[in-house]
Amino acid sequence: MRRSYKFPLRPTGRQAGALAAMLADHRSLYNGALQERRNAYTHPSKTKIRYGGQSAQLSAIRSFDPERQGRWSFSSQQATLRRLNKSFEAFFRRVKAGEKPGYPRFKGAGHFDTVEFPKDGDGCRWDSAPHDPQTRVRLQGVGHVRVHRHRPVRGRVKTVSVKREGKRWFVVLSCDDVPAELLPPTGAVAGIDMGIAHFATTSDGEHVPNPRCGRKNAEALAHAQRGLDRFPKRLKAGTRTKKHRRAAGKVAKLHAKISRQRVDHAHKTALAFVRSFDAIAHEKLRITNMVRAPKARPVPEREGVFLASGAAAKAALNRSIHDAGWGCFLGILAHKAERAGRVVIPVNPRNTSRTCPECGHVSGENRVTQAKFECVACGFAANADHVGALNILHRAGLALCVAT
Numbered sequence: 001m002r003r004s005y006k007f008p009l010r011p012t013g014r015q016a017g018a019l020a021a022m023l024a025d026h027r028s029l030y031n032g033a034l035q036e037r038r039n040a041y042t043h044p045s046k047t048k049i050r051y052g053g054q055s056a057q058l059s060a061i062r063s064f065d066p067e068r069q070g071r072w073s074f075s076s077q078q079a080t081l082r083r084l085n086k087s088f089e090a091f092f093r094r095v096k097a098g099e100k101p102g103y104p105r106f107k108g109a110g111h112f113d114t115v116e117f118p119k120d121g122d123g124c125r126w127d128s129a130p131h132d133p134q135t136r137v138r139l140q141g142v143g144h145v146r147v148h149r150h151r152p153v154r155g156r157v158k159t160v161s162v163k164r165e166g167k168r169w170f171v172v173l174s175c176d177d178v179p180a181e182l183l184p185p186t187g188a189v190a191g192i193d194m195g196i197a198h199f200a201t202t203s204d205g206e207h208v209p210n211p212r213c214g215r216k217n218a219e220a221l222a223h224a225q226r227g228l229d230r231f232p233k234r235l236k237a238g239t240r241t242k243k244h245r246r247a248a249g250k251v252a253k254l255h256a257k258i259s260r261q262r263v264d265h266a267h268k269t270a271l272a273f274v275r276s277f278d279a280i281a282h283e284k285l286r287i288t289n290m291v292r293a294p295k296a297r298p299v300p301e302r303e304g305v306f307l308a309s310g311a312a313a314k315a316a317l318n319r320s321i322h323d324a325g326w327g328c329f330l331g332i333l334a335h336k337a338e339r340a341g342r343v344v345i346p347v348n349p350r351n352t353s354r355t356c357p358e359c360g361h362v363s364g365e366n367r368v369t370q371a372k373f374e375c376v377a378c379g380f381a382a383n384a385d386h387v388g389a390l391n392i393l394h395r396a397g398l399a400l401c402v403a404t
Contacts, residue, residue, distance in 0.1 A: 001339065003178040005153050009137075009162075009169040010146040018142040019162065019169055025068050026080045027112035029061075033084050034104060051085040071141040073123025079116040109238070113164040120157040126173060137171050147171060154178050166252050182341040189279040191393030193352070193385045196320045197371060200269065200329075201385035203393040208269055213261040214323035217254060224250045266329040267336075274336045281396030283349035283388075287327050291318040345396040352391040356380055 011019060033054050040047040055078055062070040062077075069077070087104040095101050117124040117139075128138035135149040139162065155178035163170045191203040199210040214221075228247040231240070240248070273280055294314050297307040337344045353373070355362045361377035368374050373384040 001155075001178045001180055002158075003155065003175050003335075003339070005151070005173040005175065007135075007150065007171050007173075008148045009171055010148055011142075011169055015142055015145050016169070019139075019145075019164070021068075022072055022115055022139075022141060022162070023112060023164060024109070025072060026077065026115050027107050027109070029069065029077055030080050030084055030112065031106045033081055034106060037084075037088070051081055054081050054084075073117060073140040075119060075122045076115055076117050076124075076140075079118050083116075109236075115162050117160040117162075120160055124160045126153075126157045126160055126171075145169075145171075166249070166256050178339075180341055181339055183275060185278050186276060188277045189393065189396075190273070190277045190281070191389040191391070191396060192273070192280060192282040193388035193392060194283060194285065194324070194326050194329075195385050195388075196317075196324060198385055199265075199324060201383070201389050203386070203389040205383070205386050207385070210324060211261065211265045212323060213258045213265070213325075214319070217258050221251070221254045221258075224254055262323075262325040263328060263332075266325060266332045270329060270333040270336050273333065274340050274342050277342070279343040279345065279396070280333065280337065281345040281347055281392050282330060282333070283352065283392060284346035285326055285330070285349065287321065291321050293318075347392055347395040349392070352395070353384055353388045355387075355391050357387055357390040357394065 009019075036054065037049050040049045058074060058077055058081075062074070084104065091101055091103055120126050123140045125138040127135055128144050129136045135147040136144040137147055137160065138144045153173060153175065155175035157173050158176045159174040161172040161174075163172055193201045195201060196210065198207040200208040202208075224247070228244075228251050231244040231247060235244070294309040294311055297309055299305040299307060334344050336342075351362050354364055354366050356366060356373075356375035356378060358380040359375060359378040361375055363376055365376050366373055367384055369384075371384055372381070373387040374381040
């Protein structure tokens with residue numbers, strides 16, 4: 001079993017400067033490799049440059065620039081080049097599939113925040129001072145950095161990554177052969193319906209409140225954003241004034257706070273479900289499609305005139321969906337269930353809120369309001385989210401019967 005651990009770093013002032021320099025040099029390497037690929041493609045010969053050719057140039061680059069590129073781990077620089085190669089592979093895959101291509105872009109100072117070390121012991125060493133009661137990680141060119149390890153690390157450390165979030169630094173460990181922590185069986189199963197009014201509703205009728213982290217911090221975020229809007233946009237980070245940097249940092253700090261609150265709620269809710277149920281069924285949501293903006297509807301007879309598309313209402317709904325963080329929660333639920341030996345079953349959500357769980361009648365008229373369900377065929381009435389959870393559980397049972 002594979003598992004990741006994330007711990008805060010406590011670098012000294014000198015180490016923090018070295019970490020920032022390491023990020024800057026890896027970003028420079030990434031942008032230089034991207035520029036080389038762009039130049040080769042625009043050349044009349046259409047020369048193809050791949051990861052192997054660029055990786056072979058690293059030795060010469062490190063010898064030419066020993067004070068910058070030569071300071072850091074060779075394997076971490078290879079990982080940066082592989083990161084660029086994956087971006088190009090994804091670009092060509094999207095082109096062939098007819099999707100929006102999304103050509104790889106140059107990384108600015110605020111858009112390159114992670115350096116990966118592919119192997120523990122090659123340029124980095126986790127728990128580099130085992131005799132010291134304080135856990136440390138050794139990074140080539142930085143030194144032994146203190147780690148706030150708040151829980152034990154299980155399994156074998158496979159890769160080590162250093163990540164910057166705002167002004168904070170973290171180390172992320174990816175471990176192999178992590179033993180499962182099986183929970184005792186409860187004999188209970190549940191279907192979960194995700195929503196906006198309630199974050200989640202189980203087939204037992206229990207409602208999990210929606211934390212609405214973004215909405216609760218919206219006023220403070222709007223105030224901070226207004227302060228940032230006073231300064232010119234599209235300005236390089238290195239040329240910002242002290243007040244400009246302070247305003248940008250305030251906005252970033254609030255966004256980080258909202259993200260932490262959302263992830264914390266997802267972890268606690270997922271853990272409660274995993275401890276309570278042996279099998280959990282949920283909707284297989286395609287959130288990207290759900291938050292897509294409505295297309296403009298032009299009036300045929302009048303050029304430049306469009307019909308009302310409900311874009312404002314849809315934008316408000318999209319904000320609520322993003323604020324709920326369904327995708328984050330479902331990903332955490334799947335990982336916790338795997339670790340605990342539970343079963344998670346994603347099912348097709350089609351018509352789950354329009355189907356009567358008593359008689360099976362499907363109609364849009366069954367959904368009287370957002371919260372009320374009343375079947376027009378048999379008269380069964382219940383909470384709409386509860387009905388959706390019951391139908392999800394029923395479909396999960398059918399899926400298991402077919403699989404067995």
